[in-house]
Amino acid sequence: MNQRCGVIAIVGAPNAGKSTLVNALVGQKVAITSPKAQTTRTRVMGVAIEGDAQMVLVDTPGIFAPKRRLDRAMVQAAWGGAQGADLIVLVVDGKAGLGSKMEPIISALAARPEKKWLILNKVDIAIKEKLLVHTQRLYEQLEIEETFFVSAATGDGLAELKTAFANAMPEGPWHFPEDQVSDATDRMLAAEITREQLYHQLHAELPYAAAVDTEQYKERDDGSVEIHQQILVGRTSQRAIVLGKGGQRLKEIGSKARAELAELLGVKVHLYLHVKVKEDWEDDRFIYRDIGLDWVE
Secondary structure, X not given: OOOEEEEEEEEEOOOOOHHHHHHHHHOOOOOOOOOOOOOOOOOEEEEEEEOOEEEEEEEOOOOXXXXXXXXXXXXXXXXXXXXXXXXXXXXXXXXXXXOHHHHHHXXXXXXXXXXXXXXXXXXXXXXXXXXXXXXXXXXXXXXOOEEEEOOOOOOOOHXXXXXHHHHHOOXXXXXXXXXXXXXXXXXXXXXXXHHHHHHHHOOOOOOOOOEEEEEEEEEXXXXXXXXXXXEEEOOHHHHHHHHOXXXXXXXXXXXXXXXXXXXXXXXXXXXXXEEEEOOOHHHOHHHHHHHOOOOOO
16 A cells, blocks of 8 residues: 655644644544643644545644743744644634734744645634635635635534545655554653643633643553652642642542543553642743753743
C-alpha cells in the first residue's frame, strides 16, 4: 500500500475548539480541554489515520495579544507549530464569530506560504446566516482552498473533514507507528490531566496563572505507576482555593485525575499532589522546560 503522511497545523483564537477537534479526529484524548480560554499552552501532536494516510495534527495554543512572558511563549509555540506544515487550518468559533482578536491572526496568516483551509466550528450552536458572513469576510482576506462547517463537540461534519484531510496528504512514509496517537510523554500527559481538573473544578475561582509540575514519575514493581506532582500558584489565597475546606477540593482533583490517568495509561495510578505558592513561577526557566515551552525574553 502506498502510504501518505503530512502535518496539519490547527490554529485560531482561544476557545475556538481546536483541542476538542483534534481529540475527535484522533479518536481519543491527546489534548486537554476546558471552557477556560488559553487552556492549551504548548504544541500537542495528535496522530490520526484514515485509510493509507496518517495525519499529524498539531494542536497549538490559541493565538492572542501576549502581555506576559508566559503569553509570549505560548504565542511563539503556536506559530512555531505551524512552521513548515503541509496544511494550516484556521479554526473559527462559529458562534463567537470574527472579533478584534481575529485580526492579527488573519494578518499573520495572509503572509504565510502554506496552504490554508478554514473550519467553522460549533455550528450546532451558531446562527447559520452568520456563518456565511464570516466565511465571506475571511475569503476576502485570505487565500482559502477549502471550507468546512463542523461541530467538534457533536461530531457533525467530522467524517467528511477527516476524509478530506487524508486526501490532501502528500505521498510518503508514516511518521509514527500505527498504534501511537501522540508525541506527548506519559509524564507530560499526567501534568496536563491534573491541570485540566484544576480548570474544570475551579474555573471561576482559580486564576489562569497556575501550573502543574510532575516532580516524579516511576513504575512500581507491580506494574502500577507512582506520580508526584506540584501544583504551583502565585498567591497564598490561591493555595487555599485549591486545597478547599479540610483539603477536600484537592482530594477531589486528585481523585478525578487519578481515575482518568488510570484509564488512559491502562494501569493502576498512585497520584500524590502538593500545592506550593511560588510567586515568580512564570519567570522560572525550569518550569517552562517541564511544561514543554521555549523560554522567551
